[in-house]
Amino acid sequence: MTNKINKNDQIKTDIIVKARELFKRFGLNKTTMEDIAQTMSKGKSTLYYYFSGKEEVLYAVAQKEIADTFGSILAEVEKQKSAQERLRAFFLKRFDVLEEKLNTYPAMVREQKKNIEIIHKIHLEFSLLERNLIKEILLYGIKSGEFAHINKKDCDSLAIAASTILSGIDIYTFVEGTVPPIGDQLNILFNITMRGVK
Amino acid sequence: MTNKINKNDQIKTDIIVKARELFKRFGLNKTTMEDIAQTMSKGKSTLYYYFSGKEEVLYAVAQKEIADTFGSILAEVEKQKSAQERLRAFFLKRFDVLEEKLNTYPAMVREQKKNIEIIHKIHLEFSLLERNLIKEILLYGIKSGEFAHINKKDCDSLAIAASTILSGIDIYTFVEGTVPPIGDQLNILFNITMRGVK
DNA sequence: AGTAGACTAAAACACAAATCGAGTCGAATG
DNA sequence: CATTCGACTCGATTTGTGTTTTAGTCTACT
Incomplete structure (x- = not known):
C-alpha cells in the first residue's frame, strides 16, 4: 500500500521534474504532452493517468517552483536576528530570486511579449x-x-x-x-x- | 511670417486633437491616416506635409498627453504648502491620473493583451x-x-x-x-x- | 506654401487545406 | 487491479493563397 503510493508519487514527481526542464528550455507552448512522455520513455496517455491534463502538470510544476523559491527566501530570512535585518534580507533575496527566475525561464518570458x-x-x-x-x-x-x-x-x-x-x-x-x-x-x-x- | 507659423501650428495641433480622439475611440491599429484625414476633411497626403508619418503623429499626441497630465499633477502639487503634503498630493493625484488614463484609452489598453x-x-x-x-x-x-x-x-x-x-x-x-x-x-x-x- | 489624386509596396486580412496536439477510450499486460 | 499504450477524435494552430487595406511617395494643380 505505502509502496504503491510511493511509486505513484515517484512517477508524479518525475513527470514534474521532466516537464519543468522542458518548460525551461522550450517554454509552455512548444512543450507538448508527447514531448514530456517521450523524455520519460512512456506513452502520452500514461501522463493522463497521473495528471488530468497539461494545465495540471503546469500547475504542479509551478507549485514546486513556488515552494522552492519561497523556501530559499525563508532560509535567507531566518539567518537574520533582528526584524530589520530580516526585512532587509527578505527584500534583497526576493530581488535576487526574481532575477534568477527571469534567467531560468527565458522561453516562457519571451512567450509573453508583443x-x-x-x-x-x-x-x-x-x-x-x-x-x-x-x-x-x-x-x-x-x-x-x-x-x-x-x-x-x-x-x-x-x-x-x-x-x-x-x-x-x-x-x-x-x-x-x-x-x-x-x-x-x-x-x-x-x-x-x-x-x-x- | 509669424502668421504662417501660427497657421502651420494651428493645423498641426488640430491634427493632434483629432488623432487623439480617434486613438481614444478606436485604438492605434484601427485608426488609419485616412481616418484622421477624413475627420479633418483633408486629403491623406496633407497629413504627410505636417508629420513625417503615423508614428510621429502618435508621438505628438503622446507628448500632448504627457504635458497635460504632468500639468494637472503639478497644479495639484502646488496647491499644497508643506513638502509632506506636496508629496502626498503627488502620489494621490498620480494615482487618480493613472486610473483616469486607463479609462480614457480602453481600446489602446486592450490592444496590449494576451x-x-x-x-x-x-x-x-x-x-x-x-x-x-x-x-x-x-x-x-x-x-x-x-x-x-x-x-x-x-x-x-x-x-x-x-x-x-x-x-x-x-x-x-x-x-x-x-x-x-x-x-x-x-x-x-x-x-x-x-x-x-x- | 498647401492640397490632393493616383500610385506602390508592404503589411493585414480572409479563408481553405493541412497539420498538430490535447484529451478519450478500449484493449493489453503483468 | 494498477499501469501502460495505440488508435482515435476534435478543436486549435499553422500554412498556403489570393485579396484588401493602409502607410507612405510622387506629381501635378492652385
Whole structure:
C-alpha cells in the first residue's frame, strides 16, 4: 500500500521534474504532452493517468517552483536576528530570486511579449519628468528644514526608487487592466516613510 | 511670417486633437491616416506635409498627453504648502491620473493583451505567501519592541502595500525583460522607511 | 506654401487545406 | 487491479493563397 503510493508519487514527481526542464528550455507552448512522455520513455496517455491534463502538470510544476523559491527566501530570512535585518534580507533575496527566475525561464518570458515598445518609450519620458518633480519636492522639504538633511545623491536615489515603484504599479495596472485597490495601504506606508524622512 | 507659423501650428495641433480622439475611440491599429484625414476633411497626403508619418503623429499626441497630465499633477502639487503634503498630493493625484488614463484609452489598453492569466494566477498565489511573511516579520519586530507599536490593521496594510509594490516590480521586470537596476536606491528608501517604523 | 489624386509596396486580412496536439477510450499486460 | 499504450477524435494552430487595406511617395494643380 505505502509502496504503491510511493511509486505513484515517484512517477508524479518525475513527470514534474521532466516537464519543468522542458518548460525551461522550450517554454509552455512548444512543450507538448508527447514531448514530456517521450523524455520519460512512456506513452502520452500514461501522463493522463497521473495528471488530468497539461494545465495540471503546469500547475504542479509551478507549485514546486513556488515552494522552492519561497523556501530559499525563508532560509535567507531566518539567518537574520533582528526584524530589520530580516526585512532587509527578505527584500534583497526576493530581488535576487526574481532575477534568477527571469534567467531560468527565458522561453516562457519571451512567450509573453508583443509590442510594448511604444508605450514604454512614452512612459520612460514621463518617468523622467516625474522623477525630477519628486526630487524637487524633496529638496524643497530639506531646504525648508521640514525634512532631515539628506545628501543630494541619496535624494536622487530616493526619487529613482519612488519613480520605479510607481512605474511598477503602472505596468501592473497596464497588465491587469485595473488599478490595484490599495489606496489606503499606500497611505499608511507613506505615513511611515515620512516619519523616517523627517 | 509669424502668421504662417501660427497657421502651420494651428493645423498641426488640430491634427493632434483629432488623432487623439480617434486613438481614444478606436485604438492605434484601427485608426488609419485616412481616418484622421477624413475627420479633418483633408486629403491623406496633407497629413504627410505636417508629420513625417503615423508614428510621429502618435508621438505628438503622446507628448500632448504627457504635458497635460504632468500639468494637472503639478497644479495639484502646488496647491499644497508643506513638502509632506506636496508629496502626498503627488502620489494621490498620480494615482487618480493613472486610473483616469486607463479609462480614457480602453481600446489602446486592450490592444496590449494576451494570455497573462496563468502567470498571474501563479503569481497571485506567491504574493499571498509573501504577504504573510512580511506581516509575520513586522509582528515579530513589534513584539520584540524593535518596531514601534502599530495596530494589526495597519500592519496588514503595510504588508499589502509592500507586496503590491513588489508585484509591480515583478510585472515591470516581466514586461521589460530585465530587473530594474535600482538595488542601491531601494536600499536607501528601505533605510528611511525603517526609520519611520522604529 | 498647401492640397490632393493616383500610385506602390508592404503589411493585414480572409479563408481553405493541412497539420498538430490535447484529451478519450478500449484493449493489453503483468 | 494498477499501469501502460495505440488508435482515435476534435478543436486549435499553422500554412498556403489570393485579396484588401493602409502607410507612405510622387506629381501635378492652385
